[in-house]
Every structure is written in structure tokens, then in C-alpha cells.
Amino acid sequence: xxxxxxxxxxxxxxxxxxxxxxxxxxxxxxxxxxxxxxxxxxxxxxxxxxxxxxxxxxxxxxxxxxxxxxxxxxxxxxxxxxxxxxxxxxxxxxxxxxxxxxxxxxxxxxxxxxxxxxxxxxxxxxxxxxxxxxxxxxxxxxxxxxxxxxxxxxxxxxxxxxxxxxxxxxxxxxxxxxxxxxxxxxxxxxxxxxxxxxxxxxxxxxxxxxxxxxxxxxxxxxxxxxxxxxxxxxxxxxxxxxxxxxxxxxxxxxxxxxxxxxxxxxxxxxxxxxxxxxxxxxxxxxxxxxxxxxxxxxxxxxxxxxxxxxxxxxxxxxxxxxxxxxxxxxxxxxxxxxxxxxxxxxxxxxxxxxxxxxxxxxxxxxxxxxxxxxxxxxxxxxxxxxxxxxxxxxxxxxxxxxxxxxxxxxxxxxxxxxxxxxxxxxxxxxxxxxxxxxxxxxxxxxxxxxxxxxxxxxxxxxxxxxxxxxxxxxxxxxxxxxxxxxx
Numbered sequence: 171x172x173x174x175x176x177x178x179x180x181x182x183x184x185x186x187x188x189x190x191x192x193x194x195x196x197x198x199x200x201x202x203x204x205x206x207x208x209x210x211x212x213x214x215x216x217x218x219x220x221x222x223x224x225x226x227x228x229x230x231x232x233x234x235x236x237x238x239x240x241x242x243x244x245x246x247x248x249x250x251x252x253x254x255x256x257x258x259x260x261x262x263x264x265x266x267x268x269x270x271x272x273x274x275x276x277x278x279x280x281x282x283x284x285x286x287x288x289x290x291x292x293x294x295x296x297x298x299x300x301x302x303x304x305x306x307x308x309x310x311x312x313x314x315x316x317x318x319x320x321x322x323x324x325x326x327x328x329x330x331x332x333x334x335x336x337x338x339x340x341x342x343x344x345x346x347x348x349x350x351x352x353x354x355x356x357x358x359x360x361x362x363x364x365x366x367x368x369x370x371x372x373x374x375x376x377x378x379x380x381x382x383x384x385x386x387x388x389x390x391x392x393x394x395x396x397x398x399x400x401x402x403x404x405x406x407x408x409x410x411x412x413x414x415x416x417x418x419x420x421x422x423x424x425x426x427x428x429x430x431x432x433x434x435x436x437x438x439x440x441x442x443x444x445x446x447x448x449x450x451x452x453x454x455x456x457x458x459x460x461x462x463x464x465x466x467x468x469x470x471x472x473x474x475x476x477x478x479x480x481x482x483x484x485x486x487x488x489x490x491x492x493x494x495x496x497x498x499x500x501x502x503x504x505x506x507x508x509x510x511x512x513x514x515x516x517x518x519x520x521x522x523x524x525x526x527x528x529x530x531x532x533x534x535x536x537x538x539x540x541x542x543x544x545x546x547x548x549x550x551x552x553x554x555x556x557x558x559x560x561x562x563x564x565x566x567x568x569x570x571x572x573x574x575x576x577x578x579x580x581x582x583x584x585x586x587x588x589x590x591x592x593x594x595x596x597x598x599x600x601x602x603x604x605x606x607x608x609x610x611x612x613x614x615x616x617x618x619x620x621x622x623x624x625x626x627x628x629x630x631x632x633x634x635x636x637x638x639x640x641x642x643x644x645x646x647x648x649x650x651x652x653x654x655x656x657x
Contacts, residue, residue, distance in 0.1 A: 181222065185214060189451050205546045207451050208514075211458015224459040227524040234518030237453035238333070239420055241304050243402050244446035245330045246424025247439060253323040254425075261327035263492045264506070265300075268328070269335040271488035272480075272510075273299035279479050284472060289350065290530050293343040297520050297534070298480065298541050300336035301329045302513030304450045309511065309550050318562050321502060325509050333515055334418035338364045340519045347528055367414025372422030375405040379423060380430050384603050387628065394434040395441040398427075431603045433627030450514075457517045457539075466536045473540035480541060481548065485510035501560040508556050512545035586614075587647055589637045589654060597654040603627035608649040611641035 189207050214220030224230075254261065277295030281288050306329035317325075341364075342357050379401045388394060405423045406416035432438065466473070486507035493503055520538040523531040557563035591597055597605055602613060602625055616623040617636040623629065631637070637654075641647055 185210060185455055186451060189455065207454035208458045211455040212461055212463055215459045217463045222459060227521040230456050230460045231518060231521040233456045234453055237449035238417065239402060239406055240445050240449040242330060242417060242421045243424040244442040245303055246421045247428035247442055249330065249425045249428055251429040254327050257320045257324045260493060260496055261324050264328040265332035266335050268488045268492040269299045269332050271491055272484050273339050275487055276480055276484040280476060283475060286530060289343055289346045293347055294534050296336060296339035296343050297538050298512050298516040299339060300332040300515060302511050302515045303329045303333060305511040305513030305546055305550060306509065309553060317557060321505060321562055325506065330421055334368055334415040337417055337519065338415060340522060344522055344526060348526060363413050364415040367412060368409055368418030369422060371409045371414050372419035373426060375419065376423040376426030379427055383432050391434050391437055395438050398438050433603050453514045457514055461539050466540055469533065469536050469540060473537050476537060477541045477544040501562055505557060505560050505562045508549060509553060511549055512542045516542055586638060586640045589639060591631055591633060591635045593633050595655050597631040598633055600631055602629050606653045608646055610646045611639055611650050613637050613639050
């Protein structure tokens with residue numbers, strides 16, 4: 171079947187429905203749903219029962235980049251800075267030095283076991299050097315896996331921030347494969363430019379985005395998520411246009427926004443949670459359609475050899491060397507080593523050699539696809555088992571709910587108090603979003619002139635208002651008093 175404008179929506183929607191229903195069923199058996207989405211795409215493809223003829227790496231790459239924008243941005247919005255701050259150094263070392271060490275060690279191994287040149291080998295190593303943000307976030311969160319000693323924020327920070335490093339390494343070694351006489355100093359400059367511009371512009375766009383979101387007065391709350399989508403794409407494309415790393419920029423921008431008071435923040439978070447899942451399904455289905463299983467089978471032997479080396483040697487070595495100077499228990503290091511999930515991101519990166527037309531492009535793509543599948547299948551299905559075996563999992567009753575989850579789920583608080591606003595309070599004529607209001611308390615209603623108002627982030631507090639506030643304990647209410655009374 172050839173995809174046309176007339177049938178693409180029908181085929182796409184049917185694949186989405188099949189993926190969602192099948193995902194609900196197979197999750198009970200411990201099969202990662204992302205692997206299922208990939209499998210459905212393969213079954214629907216040219217070599218499968220669906221017979222859909224899709225062989226366009228350029229379109230697949232475009233869909234991949236758009237999907238990664240949403241997935242990375244959603245992950246950034248969900249990143250709690252107070253949880254990340256204690257492990258920021260470990261996370262950033264893993265996402266930079268760890269990725270570099272993985273690429274170099276695996277590339278060296280590939281060079282000795284294949285007929286690849288050294289640059290082609292390093293290119294393959296670079297493509298699969300980062301842990302996959304979609305796989306890590308979806309599997310950890312779908313399994314509600316609670317881990318000890320800040321392990322979960324470490325893993326999520328690493329997976330959310332290490333794709334830029336892998337992308338830069340991929341571009342660098344692809345450049346060296348195409349132009350082997352390339353000056354190495356120019357390659358280093360490219361690397362530094364991508365990372366520095368990406369970091370600075372990500373933070374800058376985050377601050378500008380906050381101002382725009384909170385200052386603009388939209389008549390419909392449904393427009394705020396649309397505004398954030400536009401700001402997300404502007405951040406990515408503008409950063410990429412001037413030579414920075416767009417993936418790094420949107421992740422940093424999202425982390426900043428996720429930890430700020432924003433108008434309609436609840437609406438934005440809910441929308442991105444759904445869109446992230448949609449983009450994961452679309453991404454894996456598309457990559458499944460792009461793959462020809464008959465072309466993967468001849469590379470089964472070398473694929474399993476490289477994949478096992480990555481899981482058993484390259485990933486653990488890079489983790490242990492990266493965390494060498496940090497105080498950390500052995501079992502925690504071992505678990506971080508095991509959560510080296512590869513997924514859709516390496517497959518998206520593997521489309522770059524295809525579009526560049528290098529000799530080994532098809533072989534690299536098929537090996538990368540095989541590595542991603544085996545990683546999700548072997549590591550993704552055993553995260554809970556290994557966590558219990560290494561004694562890094564928290565007992566069921568000790569699991570905590572993040573402030574972001576509380577905001578999305580609208581969980582009730584334990585007590586309610588009323589606060590009257592006298593003329594000398596700082597909050598007078600201030601919008602709720604401009605107050606340093608504690609995240610652990612919510613204003614559920616405002617009584618004004620005998621009428622009740624349902625508040626939003628843009629609602630202004632007026633003299634003699636009575637605020638009805640829910641929170642967990644008296645300490646939260648003390649923080650509320652300070653935010654209302656003092657600047």
C-alpha cells in the first residue's frame with residue numbers, strides 16, 4: 171500500500187488505536203509499550219502484513235525531530251529543580267563525559283570486530299551513545315518505579331540532557347567520514363559552539379517565554395498551550411539557526427519554565443503529558459515503518475555482539491569512570507549502568523548517515539535499530555527486577571508523589587483556611603502568578619463583594635478579598651502568609 175493524502179489519516183488513526191489498545195493489554199505482561207509501537211510499525215510496513223510502502227528517511231527524520239521536541243520539552247517541564255539540584259553534577263557528568271566515553275569505547279570495539287573505518291566506527295558509537303529520553307521517562311513512569319538515593323532524578327536528568335551531546339558527536343564524526351581531511355580544530359569549535367550556544371539560548375528563551383506567557387492576556391485558556399508550543403519551536407529553530415544545539419536549548423528552557431509560576435500551568439502540563447505520549451507513539455510507529463526486517467536479519471550476529479558489548483561493557487565502564495570522584499554506593503552505580511536504555515533517538519540519529527549517502531549508511535541504520543530493540547527488550551523489561559535485586563527500590567508504601575503530579579492530578583489537601591487581604595498586604599493588586607506562592611498550597615476560591623470567583627494565574631488580588639486556600643499542614647499556611655504579606 172502506498173501512503174497518499176487520502177488514506178494517510180485513516181491508516182494513521184487506525185495504527186494509533188491499535189497501539190493504544192495493544193499497549194494496555196501487553197503492559198500487564200511487562201512488555202514495554204514503546205517496543206510494541208515499534209513492532210506494530212514493522213508489521214504495518216513493507217515487509218509486514220500491512221504492506222505500507224514507506225522508505226523516506228527525510229520524512230522520518232523530520233517526524234523524529236518534531237517528536238523529540240515535544241518529548242524533551244515535556245520531560246523538562248516535569249523536572250523538579252529541588253530534586254535535580256542535589257544530583258546536578260552527577261547528571262551533567264553522565265550526560266557529557268559519560269556519553270563521550272560510551273561513544274569512544276563502543277566505537278573502538280566496532281572498529282576491531284567489523285570492516286568499518288575508525289571514523290565510521292566512532293559514528294556508530296556516537297549514534298547509540300545516549301540513553302533514550304522517551305524510553306527512560308515512559309518506562310520509569312509507567313511502572314511507577316520509586317528508587318532510593320535520588321536515583322530516579324539522576325536517570326531522568328541524564329536521559330533528558332544527554333541527547334545533545336550524542337547529536338553533536340554524531341554530526342562531528344559524520345563530518346569526518348565525509349571529509350576525512352577535515353581540520354580537527356574546526357570539529358572542536360563546532361562542538362563547543364553547539365553546547366555553549368544551546369545552553370545560553372535555552373536559558374534565555376526560558377526567561378523570555380515566562381514573561382510572554384505571564385504578560386500576554388489571552389481570552390481562552392486553551393490558547394496558552396498553543397502559545398507554549400510556538401515558543402518551544404522558536405527556541406529550537408532559532409538556536410539551531412545560529413549554530414547552537416536546539417535539543418539542549420529546549421530542554422533547558424522547559425526545565426526553567428517547569429519550575430516557575432505560570433498562568434494556566436496546570437493546563438499546559440496536562441496538554442504536554444498527552445502530547446508526549448502521542449509523539450512517542452507516532453515516532454516509534456514511523457521508525458517501525460521505515461525499517462525492513464529482511465535487511466536486519468543478515469546483521470543479527472554482529473548486531474547482538476555490539477549490543478551486548480554496549481550493555482555489559484561500554485555503558486558500565488562509562489558510568490563508573492564518569493562517577494569515579496563522586497561518593498556513591500556500588501549498587502547505585504550498577505543500577506545507573508543498567509538503565510542505559512536505547513530507543514527511538516539513536517534510530518533518528520541513524521537517519522543522518524542515510525541522508526548523507528555514506529557507504530555504510532544502511533548497515534549502520536540496521537545495526538542501530540537492532541541495538542535499540544535489544545536494549546528495550548533486555549533492559550526495559552528488567553528495570554523493576556534489577557532494582558529489587560540491587561536493593562535500590564523503595565517499598566510500595568514509601569512512594570512519593572511529585573508536586574507536578576499533584577498539580578496535574580488535582581489531589582486534595584488535608585486542610586482549608588481563609589485569608590483576608592487588608593490594604594497593607596503586598597498581594598494587593600498583584601496577580602496570583604506574580605506572588606511567590608508555595609507550590610504545596612492552592613487558592614481554590616476568592617470571595618469578593620459577596621460573590622465567589624474561581625481564580626486563575628492572571629487573577630488580581632484586591633483589598634478585602636477572602637482567599638480560600640488548601641494545603642497539607644500549618645507550615646504551608648505560614649509560607650502562604652509570607653507570600654501574601656511580604657515581598
